[in-house]
Each structure stands twice: as structure tokens, then as C-alpha cells.
Amino acid sequence: MKFFENVFTYDYSFPAVSLAYFLRYPNPYSRHVLTTDVIDRYVDPATQRLHTIRLHLKKSKVPSGILKLLPKGIGGSDNSGQSYILETTIVDAKEGWMRTESRNMEWTGILSVVEKQFYQSQPLEGAIDTLEGLSLDDKRNEQTTVRTTVTFRSRFGQGKFLGRRRAEPSSDHTGDYEEEAPKRGLLSSLSTAGIQRTIELIGLNRTRDAVLKSKQGMNVVLERLRSGGIVGVLEGMRQDREAIYGPEGGPWKRVWLTGNGHASTEDDDH
Numbered sequence: 001m002k003f004f005e006n007v008f009t010y011d012y013s014f015p016a017v018s019l020a021y022f023l024r025y026p027n028p029y030s031r032h033v034l035t036t037d038v039i040d041r042y043v044d045p046a047t048q049r050l051h052t053i054r055l056h057l058k059k060s061k062v063p064s065g066i067l068k069l070l071p072k073g074i075g076g077s078d079n080s081g082q083s084y085i086l087e088t089t090i091v092d093a094k095e096g097w098m099r100t101e102s103r104n105m106e107w108t109g110i111l112s113v114v115e116k117q118f119y120q121s122q123p124l125e126g127a128i129d130t131l132e133g134l135s136l137d138d139k140r141n142e143q144t145t146v147r148t149t150v151t152f153r154s155r156f157g158q159g160k161f162l163g164r165r166r167a168e169p170s171s172d173h174t175g176d177y178e179e180e181a182p183k184r185g186l187l188s189s190l191s192t193a194g195i196q197r198t199i200e201l202i203g204l205n206r207t208r209d210a211v212l213k214s215k216q217g218m219n220v221v222l223e224r225l226r227s228g229g230i231v232g233v234l235e236g237m238r239q240d241r242e243a244i245y246g247p248e249g250g251p252w253k254r255v256w257l258t259g260n261g262h263a264s265t266e267d268d269d270h
Contacts (some may be wrong), residue, residue, distance in 0.1 A: 002200040004150040004207050008142050008215055012222050014096045014121035017144040020221040021089075021098070023233050025056065027238035029217035032059040034082065034244075050091040056102075058083055066110065066199050083107070096121030108155075111203050115150045150207050152200040157192035161163070 010017050025033040033056055040053040060083040083106040091098045098119040104112065122143045224232040 002152045002197075002204050004148075004149045004152075004204055004211075005212055007145060008148070009122070009145045010218070010222065011143055012226070013142040014098075014119065014144045015093070016222060016225055017119060017146075017218070018091055018093075018098050020218055020225055020233075021100070022052075023225075023237075024218055024221050026237060026244060027217040028240060028243075029213040029220065031240065031244050036056060037131070048094065050089075050093070052087075052091075054087045054089075056085040056087060058085060060106075066202050108157050110154060111199050111201055112153045112155070113150065114153075115207075115209070117146055119144055119146045134201045135254045148211060150204075150211075152203045152207075154196035154199040154203075156196055156199060177247050218253065 012020075016079045024030065025036050035057045037055045038052065038055075039055055041051065043050050083104060085102050086105055087100065087102045089098060089100045098117075100115075100117045100119075122145050124141060124143060221233060221236070224236045228235065
């Protein structure tokens with residue numbers, strides 16, 4: 001298991017940063033994010049905290065460095081495709097903090113990545129004691145710190161078949177064969193533990209770049225929010241979607257048009 005930790009401060013108020021977090025996709029630094037869906041959202045009546053569960057669909061592929069360590073064919077024909085990220089958030093607007101957790105839902109046996117963030121308002125010395133509004137004055141009066149912790153765990157070579165071995169009668173040795181076969185077919189000079197550590201290190205190195213891009217994307221959304229409000233953010237989203245999908249707007253626009261009786265002639269022909 002490996003860990004990555006980073007602390008960063010945004011020169012914006014907590015209300016602005018927490019709102020930008022929920023409006024951050026798409027942006028110029030996250031055009032690999034295809035869709036975002038809210039699965040559940042509610043306010044806890046006892047704590048008055050907002051709870052949200054979202055599912056993000058992203059373009060993804062198995063990193064080439066990891067692919068070299070895997071048995072032939074396990075990464076698919078071109079090791080590319082899409083993957084889902086499950087995100088949970090808790091926001092306490094009164095106390096000025098937000099806690100988030102994101103985890104991958106594909107390839108978890110090869111590499112499980114869990115990212116946790118804690119956002120906290122930091123009023124500046126001598127500033128007005130308020131959390132309201134998103135204006136430029138609030139940007140001067142308050143900052144927001146975020147602590148990011150990412151955990152990497154690879155279980156490659158264990159788990160799936162190992163669990164089957166424990167569950168099946170001792171007279172059936174199929175599980176033993178399937179568990180050992182992949183390990184013997186790998187790089188003979190590396191142990192299973194060594195491969196796991198290498199996979200975790202590759203994930204760690206990729207995350208350093210991803211965290212930087214995430215900060216840059218958030219700052220883009222925050223600047224849109226500061227200069228143009230919600231309208232400015234939505235216009236920026238429209239431009240980013242066009243950059244991803246073109247003027248047609250992508251699959252979601254086609255679904256919407258079809259549902260409203262505006263299917264194109266091309267769609268009718270097929």
C-alpha cells in the first residue's frame with residue numbers, strides 16, 4: 001500500500017469553493033470526464049449537513065507501465081475504454097467544511113485508488129466574519145484549504161481465486177491451479193508482492209499529475225464563478241462540452257433530442 005498527501009489553499013471563500021467542486025466537470029483540464037450523475041442527495045435533519053453520492057464516467061485506460069506487468073490479454077485488445085468513479089460528499093455549510101471520498105469501480109483487483117479530501121474555510125485575519133456570497137470581496141476575506149490523501153492498494157495475484165480456494169472443498173484443486181497460473185506466467189524475476197508495489201508506484205506517479213490538473217481545473221471554474229456567476233460557469237461548461245464532442249453536443253444531447261421528438265434524419269435511417 002502507498003499513500004499520497006497534498007495540502008493546497010484556494011484564495012476563495014468556502015461557499016465558492018464548495019459550489020465550484022460540484023460544478024467542476026467539465027473544464028479544460030478534465031475533458032476525459034464524460035458524464036456526471038447524482039445517485040442520491042439529501043440533508044440530514046439532525047446535523048443539517050448535505051450528503052451527495054455521484055457517479056462519474058471517465059475515459060480511461062490501463063497505464064502502459066501496469067499493462068506490461070499483466071498477463072497477455074488481461075487489459076483488453078487496446079486496454080482503453082471507460083471507467084466509473086463513485087464519489088461521496090458531506091457538506092457542513094454552517095461550520096464551513098466539506099469531506100469527500102472518490103474511488104474507482106473498475107480494475108480494483110489490479111489497483112484500488114481511494115482519494116479523500118477535506119475542505120475547510122480559513123477566514124483571513126481582520127476579515128469580516130461571514131461565509132455568505134461569492135463576490136470578489138469574499139475572495140479577499142476568506143481562503144479555503146484542502147487536504148488531499150490518496151491510498152493505493154494492489155491485490156493483483158490474490159483475492160479472487162484465493163477466496164474461491166478457501167470456499168471450495170479440498171478435493172477440488174481447480175482454484176489452486178487458476179491462482180498459480182497467472183503468477184507463473186508473469187515476469188519470473190518479480191514476486192507477486194513486488195509486482196503489487198510496482199503497480200502502486202505507477203498509480204502514485206500518475207496521481208501527482210492528476211492532482212495538479214484538478215487544482216488548475218478548479219481554479220478555472222472559480223474564476224468563471226467570480227467573473228460571471230452561475231451563468232458564466234454554465235457557459236464555460238457548454239464550451240468545454242463542444243470541445244469534447246463538437247457542435248453536436250455528444251450522446252446526451254442526442255438522447256434529449258430523441259426524447260423530445262427531434263431525432264435527426266440520420267438517426268431515423270439507422
